[in-house]
Amino acid sequence: MGERMERVAIIGASMTQFGQREEWICELLVEAGVACLEDGGVDPAAIEHLYVSNMASGEFEGQTGIMNALAHDLDLLPAYAQRVDQTSSSGGAGMYAAWQSVASGASEMTLLVGGEKMTHKTTAESTDVIASITHPCEYKHGLTLPSFAGLTARHYLERFDAPRESLAKVAVKNHKNGVDNPHAQFQKEVDLETVLESPVIADPLRLYDFCPITDGSAALLFCPESVAKEYTDEYAVVSGIAGATDTHVVHERPDPTIMAGVVESGAAAYEMSGYGPEDIDVAELHDMFTILEFLQMEGLGFADQGEAWMHVEEGRTDRESELPINTSGGLKSKGHPLGASGVAQGVEIYEQLVGEAGPRQVDAEVGLCCNVGGFGNCVITTIMEAAA
């Protein structure tokens, strides 16, 4: 395909309050979209493409066509509008779609809005919608995503002789980070005992090893770097972005502690960016379950296989450490409105790179986010850097 064209920049970001919201999906998307346009100082008429990351507005609310509704409500017409679905990684897939729209020359200004409205359903109903991504051969045996997480956690702890407490410390760390995120669903610390004594969900994992069910929306603005410079000096650049798919049937995977989608998408994103794990200053990982933070740390080369737990035990992923992970609070404390989560990861990394993270601010030139769909079925890794 010849030379890569100019780099793709991110010039604006927003997220709504995450948590239990009264608004329906379209209103949540509008709220994030308006705030993002304002943050980027971009006129609605400048938007050429709109992508909406959302897994299941049809199942959750009986409403489809939400990209069309959003284009209309934000006054973007006749902008192109499309919905991106990759289950829980729809947000990351939306970043990839937005990147492609700009990199291909199809759009000079792309708005990405991710969102999901879930809390009006019961936990059982929501879990069932999410579980509908699993293969029938596993689903019929009761294997939902929490079940897979429990099985994998047990395997990991036993095989690598990791203490149960190390998993709990992921939750403690991310809740601590979430205290400083005004948009997080839970802005309160939890202590180790609270996590370890919470109700069992999928043994050995307990309530506080799981992210909550959440309503919310997040947004980002993408454009060519030359266009970005017309708006601001403070922007981020997408240095590398790639996605990969793992087996749809989880039990076909050769090693349950290796998430091939993470490894493959990470390797491709590193190669595209020219950076390696040692260059990453801050990362947002998909901690839907605490065990996933370990698996992603290892798959992305932040720790050797079976050793991520030691990094967490030693505080090497705390906010003040060498590689802060989930400074936003992660899915664990910020919440996990499916289609919004990958976008919100991007929002956090963007804000860290442009110095807008407030009390969560760390010293970072290069950041990474990893968004996981299903139980690692589809994964997007994105690497961003601050504008030089």
Next chain:
Amino acid sequence: MGERMERVAIIGASMTQFGQREEWICELLVEAGVACLEDGGVDPAAIEHLYVSNMASGEFEGQTGIMNALAHDLDLLPAYAQRVDQTSSSGGAGMYAAWQSVASGASEMTLLVGGEKMTHKTTAESTDVIASITHPCEYKHGLTLPSFAGLTARHYLERFDAPRESLAKVAVKNHKNGVDNPHAQFQKEVDLETVLESPVIADPLRLYDFCPITDGSAALLFCPESVAKEYTDEYAVVSGIAGATDTHVVHERPDPTIMAGVVESGAAAYEMSGYGPEDIDVAELHDMFTILEFLQMEGLGFADQGEAWMHVEEGRTDRESELPINTSGGLKSKGHPLGASGVAQGVEIYEQLVGEAGPRQVDAEVGLCCNVGGFGNCVITTIMEAAA
């Protein structure tokens, strides 16, 4: 964004039998995917990106994550896989996503598979899923897509003094074309009387003014032109492709006979391709309702406003005429499995351009397809040409 990179080619195509199928969505997608890889002579390992166009597998079958399942079943791992939803124009949006994936340099070989499984639901249930794209302010008054079609048809006939028969002749023409399409749901002619005497659905439109409810899948292979040449001399090139959005609330549109999404996406696709309406040799239009074929002919510049009906009356869109429209049989006779339809339009134009349309073959160097979501809410226009 500097110079456009090399052109994006299409090197393979397939569609399953459309109609009432016993298979579930994942099986239909696999059937089209396997046939397309075989048609293009492409090894599964060569696929870098997979896009699945589908509106509502979650609502119709309680199954999500179908892109992941398909990547797995076609042995494409670790290829990137994502679902594209733009309601009834998901197939066209999938062509745009596939084009962007290649044009951006993200993928050197992209497989697009569109599909929908609908006939296991009642017509009322399917109509309700489709109607969930409409704005609540209209839906609560009973305005489904067939209702909009009836209102628009009445307005068009009265305003432009067009005979009711001219609409019926769209159905007659498309059914006649469908006789020669072995994959069409209906391979039989209907006469004018049958259309005009069929049951009223949304006055003045009758049963035969509507496309059927259909199961089916279709697929296309996209790659850079340099890669295409390694596989074949007989390929098509995407000359122009663009999408546009119209108001989400239909009654806000200034003129009910002008589909702004068609006009805008058509104008952009023409500009990108360097071709105009007069250069198009064959076209597939989204005849979900007969009236839509008139509105698209006018929006795309094939006829002046209010005059498309005359072209149809005079046979100027018949297969043997200057501008054959819907040589495949159109949605009307081929069927309309939502996510598959836009892809199937692309399959027909591709086959016409590479000379593989069998008894439906017309003389064509440049072809166009127009895929419509909602009641013109979102529209994709694609222009292809035969490899020089």
